[in-house]
Amino acid sequence: MTDKVLGVGIIGCGNISTTYLQLAPLFRNIELRAVADISREAAEARGTEFGLRVQSVADILRNPAVQIIVNLTVPAVHYKVTKQCLLAGKHVYSEKPLTLTLAEAKDLQKTAAKMKLHVAAAPDTFLGGSHQLIRKLIDDGAIGKVASGTAHILSQGMEHWHPNPDFFFKPGGGPILDMGPYYIANLINLIGPVKRVAALSATPRKTRVISSAPRKGQKISVKTPTTYHALLHFANGAAVTLTASWDVYANRHQPMEIYGTEGAIFVPDPNFFGGDVMMAGSDAQLQKAKMWDHPFTPANWKDHEGNTWPNYRAAGLADMAVGILKKRDIRCDIARMAHVVDIMTAIHASGETGRFIDLTTTCTRPRALGPEEARSLLKP
Numbered sequence: 001m002t003d004k005v006l007g008v009g010i011i012g013c014g015n016i017s018t019t020y021l022q023l024a025p026l027f028r029n030i031e032l033r034a035v036a037d038i039s040r041e042a043a044e045a046r047g048t049e050f051g052l053r054v055q056s057v058a059d060i061l062r063n064p065a066v067q068i069i070v071n072l073t074v075p076a077v078h079y080k081v082t083k084q085c086l087l088a089g090k091h092v093y094s095e096k097p098l099t100l101t102l103a104e105a106k107d108l109q110k111t112a113a114k115m116k117l118h119v120a121a122a123p124d125t126f127l128g129g130s131h132q133l134i135r136k137l138i139d140d141g142a143i144g145k146v147a148s149g150t151a152h153i154l155s156q157g158m159e160h161w162h163p164n165p166d167f168f169f170k171p172g173g174g175p176i177l178d179m180g181p182y183y184i185a186n187l188i189n190l191i192g193p194v195k196r197v198a199a200l201s202a203t204p205r206k207t208r209v210i211s212s213a214p215r216k217g218q219k220i221s222v223k224t225p226t227t228y229h230a231l232l233h234f235a236n237g238a239a240v241t242l243t244a245s246w247d248v249y250a251n252r253h254q255p256m257e258i259y260g261t262e263g264a265i266f267v268p269d270p271n272f273f274g275g276d277v278m279m280a281g282s283d284a285q286l287q288k289a290k291m292w293d294h295p296f297t298p299a300n301w302k303d304h305e306g307n308t309w310p311n312y313r314a315a316g317l318a319d320m321a322v323g324i325l326k327k328r329d330i331r332c333d334i335a336r337m338a339h340v341v342d343i344m345t346a347i348h349a350s351g352e353t354g355r356f357i358d359l360t361t362t363c364t365r366p367r368a369l370g371p372e373e374a375r376s377l378l379k380p
Contacts, residue, residue: 005031006321007065009090011057011081012072013037013046015163016095019313020070021050027318028379029325030068036060061088068093068324070317076172079104082119086111091324093317096122096181098337100172102345102360105338112334118323120330121337123182124316126189127369128273129297133289134258134265135368137279138190143260146191149240151270152253153179157246159208159220161304166220168246169208174224175244176344179271183242183256184232184340185332186270190258191234193362194343199230201351204247230347235362242347265289274299274310294371295378318377319369331366339363 008030010017017035024032034053037043047054060066061084069085071078071094079099085092086108098121099105112119125131138146153175158168167173188194204227208220227245234240243253256267262282268275274297277289291297301311316332323330339361346357 003028004325005029006067006324007031007033008068008070008317009034009036009055009060009063009066010046010070010072011036011060011085012074012095013039013042014072014074017046017072019311020072020317021046021052023312024314024317026312026379027314027377029321029377030314030318033065034060034063061085061090067091068317068321071095074167075100075177076167079108082108083111086115086117086119089115089117091118091320092120093320093332094119094121097177097344098334098341100177102338102342105334105341109334109338118320118330119334120316120320120332121334122313122316122332123185123270124313124319124332125182125270125273126186126366127296127315127319127331127374128310128312129292129294129371129374130268130274130277131186131189131270132294132296132369132374133277133292134267135190136370137265137289138258138260139368142263142279143258143265143281144262146236146238146258146260148238149187149191149256149258150253151183151187151240151242151256152251153183153242153244154248154251154253155246156249157208157226159210159212161212163212163214165208165210165212169220169222169224169226171224174226174228175246176228176347180242180244180344180347181337181340182270184343185336186256186267187232187240188336188339188363189366190267191236191238191240192365193235193339194232194359195235195362196233196356196358197230197343197346197350198356199228199347199350200354201225201348202227225351228347228351230350232343272309273297273312292371295375315374315377322377329367331369336363336366
C-alpha cells in the first residue's frame with residue numbers, strides 16, 4: 001500500500017458534511033485540506049469546528065493542494081458542481097445520487113474521460129463488513145444460484161427528522177432517488193447489473209407537516225411520488241421486488257432478502273455498514289451467520305434516534321484515492337453509479353407510463369472487499 005496522500009476539499013457544508021469531516025481522518029491516502037460552500041457562514045462554521053481552511057468555491061477549485069473534491073451539495077446541483085470540478089482539473093467523489101438524470105451521468109462520464117479524471121459516488125455502505133460477508137457467502141455458493149429477492153425502504157417520511165426536508169418532496173426527490181442508491185448499489189454488489197424494470201407509483205398525500213425542529217408545524221407541498229413498487233430484472237435472470245415508500249407508519253418487512261436455489265440470506269439495512277446476517281440453507285433452518293473479522297463491522301456511530309451503528313462513510317472515498325494512486329478499479333466508480341441512476345430513473349419512468357423499461361447502461365460487479373484489503377484503507 002502506497003503512503004502517498006491525496007488532498008481532499010469539500011464543497012457543501014450542510015447536514016451530511018459533519019459525517020465526512022469526522023470519519024475521513026480514519027483513512028490513509030486522503031487528507032482533508034479545505035471546505036467551501038455558497039454560504040460563507042456555513043463554511044466558516046465547519047472550518048472552525050474541524051480546523052480546516054475556508055475558501056470560496058472558486059478558490060477551492062484553484063487550490064493546488066486539493067486533488068479530490070467531495071461534492072456534498074443538494075442533489076439538484078450535483079451534476080453542475082461535479083462538472084465544474086472536472087473542468088477545473090479535480091477528481092470528484094459525489095454524495096448520492098450521482099445525478100438526477102441519466103443524460104447528466106453520461107455527460108459526466110464523457111467529461112471525466114476527456115479530462116483524464118475520475119468520478120465516484122456514494123453510497124459506499126455496501127463495503128461494510130456485513131454486506132461484504134454476504135457477498136462472500138453468495139460468491140462461495142452458500143445459497144446456490146441467486147434467483148430472486150425483496151427489498152423494502154419504508155418509513156413515515158423525512159419531515160419527521162430532517163431540519164429542512166423540503167427538497168425530498170420536490171422533483172428530483174422522493175424515496176427512490178434519496179434512499180434507492182443504498183439498496184440498488186448493494187444489489188449490484190450482490191447480484192450484478194439490471195437489464196429492465198417495471199413500477200407502480202403513487203402520491204397518497206399532497207401536503208406534509210414538518211414535525212422536527214426548527215420548523216415544526218410548517219407545511220410542505222408534495223410534488224413527487226412518495227410510494228413506489230418496482231420489479232428489477234437482473235442480467236443473470238434474478239428478479240427482485242423493491243418497495244420504497246414514505247407513507248408507511250409501521251411494517252415488519254426485512255430491509256432485504258436474497259433467495260437462492262439452495263437457501264436464503266437476510267441482509268441488514270443497506271443504509272448502514274453492518275448488522276446481523278441471518279441465513280438458511282436447503283434445510284430451511286434460520287441461523288445467524290458467523291461474523292468475520294472485517295474492520296468495517298464494529299459499531300462506532302450514534303444516529304439521530306440514539307441507535308449505535310457501524311459507520312465508515314468515506315471508505316468509498318479512500319478506495320477511490322487508492323484506485324487513482326494504484327491505477328486500479330474504483331469500487332464506487334461512475335460507471336456503476338450511472339447504472340444506479342439508470343435504474344432509478346427507469347423506475348420513475350415506468351411508474352409514470354406503466355410500461356417495462358429496458359435499461360441502456362450496464363456495469364460489472366465491484367470487486368469484493370475482504371478484511372485484509374479493507375484494513376489497508378485505514379490508518380494504523
